[in-house]
Amino acid sequence: MQPHRIVRWLCRVLALAMALALAACAGQKASGPLIVLDWSGYEQEVFWQEFKQAHPNVQVQHTFFAEDAEAFAKLQSGFVADLVHPNSSWLQLYVDNDLLQPIDTSKLKNWPQIMEPLAKMGQVNGKQYMAPWEWGYDSILVRTDKVPEMPDSWADLWDPRYQGHVSIFDSAESSIVVGALALGYDPYNMTDQQLEEVKQKLIALKPNLLGYWTDYTEINQQVASGEVWVAANTWPDAYVALKAEGIAVDYITPKEGRIGWVYGYCIPKSSKNPGLAHAYIDAVISKAAMVEMARQYGYGAANLAANQEIVKTLDPDVVRVMQLDNPDLVKTTVFMKPLTEEQRTKWTKVWDDVKAAP
Amino acid sequence: MSGFSVELRELTKVFGTSHGPGNEVVAVRDVNLGIHPGEFFTLLGPSGCGKTTTLRLIGGFEMPTRGEIFIEGEPMSHVPPYRRPVNIVFQNYALFPHLTVAQNVAFGPTIKGVPRAERERRVQEALALVRLPNIGNRKPSQLSGGQQQRVALARALINEPAVLLLDEPLGALDLKLRKQMQSELKHLQQQVGITFIYVTHDQEEALTMSDRIAVMNEGQVLQVGDPVTIYERPSCRFVADFIGETNFLRAQVVGKERDRICLCVAGERVWAGATEEPLREGQEVTLAIRPEKIDLLSAAQANGAALTGVVREVVYLGTDTRFVVILPSGETVVARLQNIGGHGLGEFAAGDRVKLLWAAEDARPLTG
Amino acid sequence: MRDTRSRLLILITPPALLLIMFFVLPMLNMATFSFRQGAFGEERHMWTLAHYREFLRNTAFQRLLGRSIAMAFETSLYCIILAYPLAYFLIFRAGERRVALLTLVLVPAWTSFLLRILAWKLILSSEGLLSGLLQAVGLLAEPKPVLLYSRAAVVVALTYSWLPFVALPIFAALERIDPHLLEAAADLGCPPWRAFLRVTLPLSLPGVVAGFFFVFIPTLGEWVTPALVGGVDGIMYGNIIQDQFVRGLNWPMGALMSLVMLLAMLVLLGLLVWLLKALHVELGDLIG
Structure with missing residues (x-):
């Protein structure tokens, strides 16, 4: 066949293919797919069971990220998603960059069960941008059978008796708060001078450290093997997992207070299915879903009814450790606050300087 | 001990002993040689005859399985090469590619610790000796084959060895250059005066230089x-066959005289020169005679002890003409006649009956 | 004439395009990025030298770069010291089995790089091989990680990983050496060790240099190995670059640091080549 006839034929085939594709897309427009940008582990159907039952024809796609910064970068560079699951401390940055749309809580039938103080953490400028879901602590996990004396303060991380057996989370956000608390400063209101002192303090920690841990399997294994006695800013699921293995551990409350965090679901501006997104949120914040989450991870639930259920049915030891029955926990816990972009940049720089220092 | 430059006694080298008796190769077998000082001595033979192995044994690159090697009277059978007063020129020259020509030539003196000024003087001398005075700064890769070969020579000679070994050094050169180098090498050896042990498979080269x-x-x-x-x-037959061209004819001893032997070849009586080896009457031998020693006469002319045959082929060679003659016994004899006057070319044609004649001392009876 | 030229052009265009699209343009993109204010939004279109000033001011980053260069150099050196005798043995002593043995040396390189590093993590851990060995010999009282989470662990794991890649070019260089050259050296007065220094070593040097580059260049930018086995001590320059991109969202800084590393590498390698050329001339007189 002659070349120009081949080209003409190809063009016709392409046009036909495109038309078919468009028709297919148009047909699907009414019902998803629902794209959920989430942490690995939360894609289990048991968490969004109600949604599946209400909308059986909607395809739900989970895309995972391993760091808050990763999710932020994705949305910033134009990734289209219907839901995202960040740390509340990142909320300011998301809103400042106009990445989110407000949640209409009147559409959520389970909303009244959400605890008031946590709901407040999901608000920026009076608008509700985040539906809180799970909350928990960064605290210190200790091998009770290995340490000469139990630590009771963030400052104890620097105790030379633990030399070589301390590990701290490789995160600017939580580790700088640790440093600030150890020095008695308010982490979210530090002067530049105080920040510099925190930096020096963290550099001084290095001789005590075995290393910086980056994922929870790593730290769990290191505590289990006895290489690490004092694991800093670990999450409660570490305690749950190691206790199940029969290791002698305790999850302490330093006298300056544990660091607390709240994560929740937000709806990005780029979402094409805000209605479905709301339905999804409603499903995950239901009592049944939240009880299941707490059972698996040991985190606190934002849903009050769920929390009450957990206190009744969960292992009392876990309840104690999680302080789930403590009404004052909001006051004694240093919850992570949103950082402005300037603060975040400064803190990341400080942390990098700490890591780079000889 | 006995004034030899190099002496080999029952020298034997067997390869492959580790692979079992079936896989052994006897490369050199009971070799006895005595080489005089200042001699140009050649080891000649076909590929695989053991000449290179023998050379390498003298150089120290192989160790003998049995037997002994003496160099200038000293036992050297198991002495490593760097302690023998011997130097070698390899077939592929083996010049060090990462050094300049001058550095290559200076290698031996450098290792011995000769001071720089003296070293440079000697290098100049050596290069002048092989007539390559100005190329000290070039690398071997920039030289032609002939030049590389001379550099290899200089590199060996600068050490003033007692013996110089040469392993087919002219093999890679074209014909004209080879002839020129043969002459140069010969003159060089006479000029320097040391023993040369030369290995080649080219019998003409051996005859010219040795x-x-x-x-x-x-x-x-x-x-x-x-x-x-x-x-x-x-x-013996092999030597006769390997060097030049020889005709071999079946013969039987008929009788002996003081300095010649009568043999019966193809039913006719011919004469051959007497040898030291005693021969009986009736003994089967091989008559060896070179083509250029045979003269052809027309059958009608000759008489006396001569062979008769029929010319089968005539080949013109420029200086000579080759005649292939068939004897009644079916054997072929090749004769070469120089084309002088009316002889040689045109004298005989295929199909002519001719008689083959030679001087008795030009023919030899061989038993082996 | 014109026909061959246009044919050459057609042949060269696809690879050239690939090179430009996937190498030159990204490099230029990264270079321009280092001058941007930030990675996203309006900051992306603001230009500044602030990151450059920050890098110049930040001695911790500079010293970390220096430390990483030293670690890369150390690793390359150990690789060469271990690979050279290995290749030498294969060429000069192994005879017919050399190719089979070389293949054995290369087999680990067929596994995933990550797996090899994790294997070292296991070996060096408190329940690992090394700890058990030392306990059996009596040098260790109780299970303890040996070397793990340190600079040494990073160097050991990297040296092991890159060894086959260094052995290969040295093997190739040694194989090319004409055995007659060594006989000639012996003939001219060299005992084996001197023949090695004067002939084998200089002729194998190109292979050694190639091997050095093979290791040095990737090791300089390493971050996975330090993250897994480096602990606090073993942090390398690459880890900070990774932080800038993934956690810090400071892409301009990350780009800048990468460029600096590239520049440092080019300068060092240029120096090395010049040094080798200069040394080569006197190599013969210096040694043996």
Whole structure:
């Protein structure tokens, strides 16, 4: 066949293919797919069971990220998603960059069960941008059978008796708060001078450290093997997992207070299915879903009814450790606050300087 | 001990002993040689005859399985190469590619710690000796084959060895250059005056350059002698066949006289020169005679002890003409006649009956 | 004439395009990025030298770069010291089995790089091989990680990983050496060790240099190995670059640091080549 006839034929085939594709897309427009940008582990159907039952024809796609910064970068560079699951401390940055749309809580039938103080953490400028879901602590996990004396303060991380057996989370956000608390400063209101002192303090920690841990399997294994006695800013699921293995551990409350965090679901501006997104949120914040989450991870639930259920049915030891029955926990816990972009940049720089220092 | 430059006694080298008795190769077998000081001595033979192995044994690159090697009277059988007063020129020259020509030539003195000024003087001398005075700064890759070969020579000679070994050094050169180098090497040896032990498979080269030749085959030395003896009086069939061209005819001893032997070849009586080896009447021998020693006469003319035959082929060679003659016994004889006057070309044609004549001393009866 | 030229052009265009699209343009993109204010939004279109000033001011980053260069150099050196005898043995002593043995040396390189590093993590851990060995010999009282989470662990794991890649070019260089050259050296008065220094070593040097580059260049930018086995001590320059991109969202800084590393590498390698050329001339007189 002659070349120009081949080209003409190809063009016709392409046009036909495109038309078919468009028709297919148009047909699907009414019902998803629902794209959920989430942490690995939360894609289990048991968490969004109600949604599946209400909308059986909607395809739900989970895309995972391993760091808050990763999710932020994705949305910033134009990734289209219907839901995202960040740390509340990142909320300011998301809103400042106009990445989110407000949640209409009147559409959520389970909303009244959400605890008031946590709901407040999901608000920026009076608008509700985040539906809180799970909350928990960064605290210190200790091998009770290995340490000469139990630590009771963030400052104890620097105790030379633990030399070589301390590990701290490789995160600017939580580790700088640790440093600030150890020095008695308010982490979210530090002067530049105080920040510099925190930096020096963290550099001084290095001789005590075995290393910086980056994922929870790593730290769990290191505590289990006895290489690490004092694991800093670990999450409660570490305690749950190691206790199940029969290791002698305790999850302490330093006298300056544990660091607390709240994560929740937000709806990005780029979402094409805000209605479905709301339905999804409603499903995950239901009592049944939240009880299941707490059972698996040991985190606190934002849903009050769920929390009450957990206190009744969960292992009392876990309840104690999680302080789930403590009404004052909001006051004694240093919850992570949103950082402005300037603060975040400064803190990341400080942390990098700490890591780079000889 | 006995005034030899190099002496080999029952020298034997067997390869592959570790692979079992079936896989052994006897490369050199019971070789006995005595090489005189200042001699140009050649080891000549076909590929695989053991001549290179023998050379390498003298150089120290192989160790003998049995037997002994003496260099200038000193036992050297198991002495490593760097302690023998011997230097070698390899077939592929083996010049160090990462050094300049001057550095290559200076290598031996450098290792011995000769001071720089003295070293440079000697390098200049050596390069002048091989007539390459100005190329000190070039790298071997920039030289032609002939130049590389001379550099290899200079590199060996600068060490003033007692013996110089040369392993087919002219093999890679074209014909004209080879001829030129043969002449140069010979003159060089006479000028420097040291013993040269030369290995080649080219018999013409050996005849041209050598004082004495040792012909080898299958690990053994078959004959040692000066070129004339080797050529004119080969001791066995292999030597006669390997050097030049020879006709071999079946013969039977008929009778003996003081300096010649009568043989019966193809039913006719001919004469051959007497040898030291005693021969009985009736003994089966091989008559060896070179083509250029045979004269052809028309059958009608000759009489006396001569062979009769029919010309089968005539080949013109420029200086000579080759005649292939068939004897009644079916054997072929090749004769070469020089084209002088009316002889040679045009004298006989295919189909002519001719008589073959030679001087008795030009023919030899061989038993081996 | 014109026909061959246009044919050459057609042949060269696809690879050239690939090179430009996937190498030159990204490099230029990264270079321009280092001058941007930030990675996203309006900051992306603001230009500044602030990151450059920050890098110049930040001695911790500079010293970390220096430390990483030293670690890369150390690793390359150990690789060469271990690979050279290995290749030498294969060429000069192994005879017919050399190719089979070389293949054995290369087999680990067929596994995933990550797996090899994790294997070292296991070996060096408190329940690992090394700890058990030392306990059996009596040098260790109780299970303890040996070397793990340190600079040494990073160097050991990297040296092991890159060894086959260094052995290969040295093997190739040694194989090319004409055995007659060594016989000639012996003939001219060299005992084996001197023949090695004067002939084998200089002729194998190109292979050694190639091997050095093979290791040095990737090791300089390493971050996975330090993250897994480096602990606090073993942090390398690459880890900070990774932080800038993934956690810090400071892409301009990350780009800048990468460029600096590239520049440092080019300068060092240029120096090395010049040094080798200069040394080569006197190599013969210096040694043996």
